[in-house]
Amino acid sequence: MSPSLNEFLTTVVLVSFVVTVVLAVCSYGAYKLRERRRGPAAGAPESGPVFFTRYVPPRETPGDARPAA
Amino acid sequence: MVKSPRRASAAIVVSGLVPIFVSLAAAVWVSGHIVADAQTELQRYLQTLMMALLLMVTARFFILLWLGYLQRIESHLAPEPSIEGPAVTIVVPAYNEERVIQASIRSLLRLEYANYDIIVVDDGSTDATYARAVELEGCHDGVTVRVVTQANRGKARALNAGIALARTPFILCMDGDSVLAPGTLRYAMRHFADPRIGAVGGNVKVINRTNLWSRMQALEYVVGLNLSRRAQAFLRNVSIVPGPVGIFRRSALEAVGGYESDTYAEDTDLTLKLLAAGWQIEYEERSIAYTEAPERLLDLIKQRYRWSRGMLQAMLKREWAVAVPSPSVSSWLALQLMLFESVVWPLLDFFGNLAVVLLVLASGGTPYMVLWVALLTLFEIATTLHFVAMEREDLRLVPYALFGRFIYGTLLEVVKLLAMGEEFARVRMTWGKLERLGRIEQHA
Numbered sequence: 001m002s003p004s005l006n007e008f009l010t011t012v013v014l015v016s017f018v019v020t021v022v023l024a025v026c027s028y029g030a031y032k033l034r035e036r037r038r039g040p041a042a043g044a045p046e047s048g049p050v051f052f053t054r055y056v057p058p059r060e061t062p063g064d065a066r067p068a069a
Numbered sequence: 070m071v072k073s074p075r076r077a078s079a080a081i082v083v084s085g086l087v088p089i090f091v092s093l094a095a096a097v098w099v100s101g102h103i104v105a106d107a108q109t110e111l112q113r114y115l116q117t118l119m120m121a122l123l124l125m126v127t128a129r130f131f132i133l134l135w136l137g138y139l140q141r142i143e144s145h146l147a148p149e150p151s152i153e154g155p156a157v158t159i160v161v162p163a164y165n166e167e168r169v170i171q172a173s174i175r176s177l178l179r180l181e182y183a184n185y186d187i188i189v190v191d192d193g194s195t196d197a198t199y200a201r202a203v204e205l206e207g208c209h210d211g212v213t214v215r216v217v218t219q220a221n222r223g224k225a226r227a228l229n230a231g232i233a234l235a236r237t238p239f240i241l242c243m244d245g246d247s248v249l250a251p252g253t254l255r256y257a258m259r260h261f262a263d264p265r266i267g268a269v270g271g272n273v274k275v276i277n278r279t280n281l282w283s284r285m286q287a288l289e290y291v292v293g294l295n296l297s298r299r300a301q302a303f304l305r306n307v308s309i310v311p312g313p314v315g316i317f318r319r320s321a322l323e324a325v326g327g328y329e330s331d332t333y334a335e336d337t338d339l340t341l342k343l344l345a346a347g348w349q350i351e352y353e354e355r356s357i358a359y360t361e362a363p364e365r366l367l368d369l370i371k372q373r374y375r376w377s378r379g380m381l382q383a384m385l386k387r388e389w390a391v392a393v394p395s396p397s398v399s400s401w402l403a404l405q406l407m408l409f410e411s412v413v414w415p416l417l418d419f420f421g422n423l424a425v426v427l428l429v430l431a432s433g434g435t436p437y438m439v440l441w442v443a444l445l446t447l448f449e450i451a452t453t454l455h456f457v458a459m460e461r462e463d464l465r466l467v468p469y470a471l472f473g474r475f476i477y478g479t480l481l482e483v484v485k486l487l488a489m490g491e492e493f494a495r496v497r498m499t500w501g502k503l504e505r506l507g508r509i510e511q512h513a
Contacts, residue, residue: 009439010429013475017426020476024483031370 097123099441108432115428119441122421126445129414130296130452137299141459144354150259155238157185157254157316160231162224163245164192167201169361174205176248178212181255186213189245190231193221198245224312225328225335232319232327240317243358247313248276250357257316257356267321267348268340270298270307271314271356278463282369285477286362288466292456292473295354297410301403302352308403310343310350312336314358321348332386333498334379337407341383344400354460370484377488378498380411385492412489415482422479442475449473 159177163170170189177187191199202216219230228242239261241254249271257269272295275287301307310317315336325342328335343350363369384407429438453470457463469477491498 006436006439009443013439013442014426014429016475017422017479020479021483024480025487027366027370027480028374028484028487031367031374034367035371 095444097127099437099444112428112431115424115431118421118424119428122417122424123445125414125417125421126448129409133296133300136301136303137296140299140303140352141354143303147259150255152181152183152255154182154184154254154258155261157182157239157241157258158231158235158237159185159187159241159243160228160235161187161189161243161245162192162227162231163189163194163198163202164221164224164227165194165196165198166245167194167196167198169246170198170202171205173243173245173248174202174214178205178209178214179251180249180253181251182258183211185241185254186237187215188231188234189214189216190227191216191218192224192227193219223330225330228335229327232322235319238319240319240322242312242315242317244313244360247273247358247360249314250355250359253314253356253358254316257353260351260353261316261318263349265349266305266351267318267343267346268307268310269316269351269353269356270302270310270340271316271358272352272354273311273313273358273360275362276359277361277364278466280364281469282366283362283364284466284469285472286369287463288453288469288473289477291460291462291466292453292470295460296456297406298352299354301406302350304399304402305349305351306344306399306403306406307350307352308340308344308407309337310340311358313360314356316356317343318348321346332379332382333375334383337380338383338386341387341400341403341407344403345387345397347397347399349399373481373484374488375498377411377485378492380407381489381492384408384411411485415485418474419479419482419486422475445474446471 161170161173161177163173166173174187174189189202191202199216199218206214206216208214215234217230217234219227232240232242239258241257243249253271257271260266260269273290275283275290278284278287298307298309312335321343322339325339325346328339329342332338340350363372384404387404425438425442432438450467450470453467453473457467
């Protein structure tokens, strides 16, 4: 393998890895910032931590699900 | 001479194995030279890490590949299933899916199966999801579509409401933003002839292959996700029945209490509960759900952030079960595999790649090191060819494998690691609904 090709490929490996990591970290930061600005989505399921509630399917029609008119 | 499509497929798959073996053998040979060239302590340390990465890549890949190959043989030896079978209810939870809900329901009306009905559960949408679903309510050639609505309580509770309304012995749970292939029920239901099978996970594919990010995901679904799912299926120990398509035995669902809302990965959580209760879980490659993948980088990060934290939550819920093979060996094995795939593997892969880069920096880059990277890339492409052929997928996806390991993979691993850090630090998290682009409507 010629030295120039070796240098070129080495540079490609280095640059692609560093750029990818920087892109990932910056995008992650941008995502967190965007979510913070948006706040909780309207109609999002119960805000705050979701705690364990075991659901036991009832035998009859469930209380809060109503058939369409 | 190849005479049948099945033989042609087998020939493609087998020929795909040859370059995989050759590129890996060559990578091992090159690694030997790199280690022999070590000049300093630091170089030796980094090279050891690199070798460890290579060994892990090799071991992980061949174990998964071999088990997956056996699963494929087993699956294709089974007789062609009929459209007759036990009754199934399809539960479609929907929250703000007005752009895709009708396409989703229409795909269900085209299923090749004689005995099923559909329940759409609108989870308090703030858009026209309910109204659009109601337009398709009624009986369509023997298939009843029923639409119910409830105050917004989250996907898990919407699914539970639908399950409670169902009166059939089998239930298919899916996402409101997915469409199913016609053979989905026909192929999945044959597995339930075995009374030990509690659920069957389907094959999820990306429908919108419109830009770099969605095409990379399409490839990831074909190669990465199916690779481990097929292998787990051979052991009947699938660790995630995916949200877009999962078929369950009703008695199994009732026995474990349905879906729970205390994690952000309700599908993973339910699967682990079923395994812990002693049920076996299968995978059916021909039960296909087409789903809309994020097309923007920030949306992709949002999705993976939720998946990473959700899976970690499901595992942390069972912290003792991770350490002790109880209550069942199969659920313990599934947890171990999940722990490896979602925590250990991203760590190892990221730091392995980092070691390569540091080694290049420390030594200035030798031809062997460049060759090592090139061979691993070749390995990636060969692997992709193998799976694209096996799944009869679009060959145009293959060039994207060039970016697979070192760019797309690294990017997602960084996101996973940051998300895991936040989960351990108990940073508050909200659901984060992805905005739908309506691609399903365009493709259906």
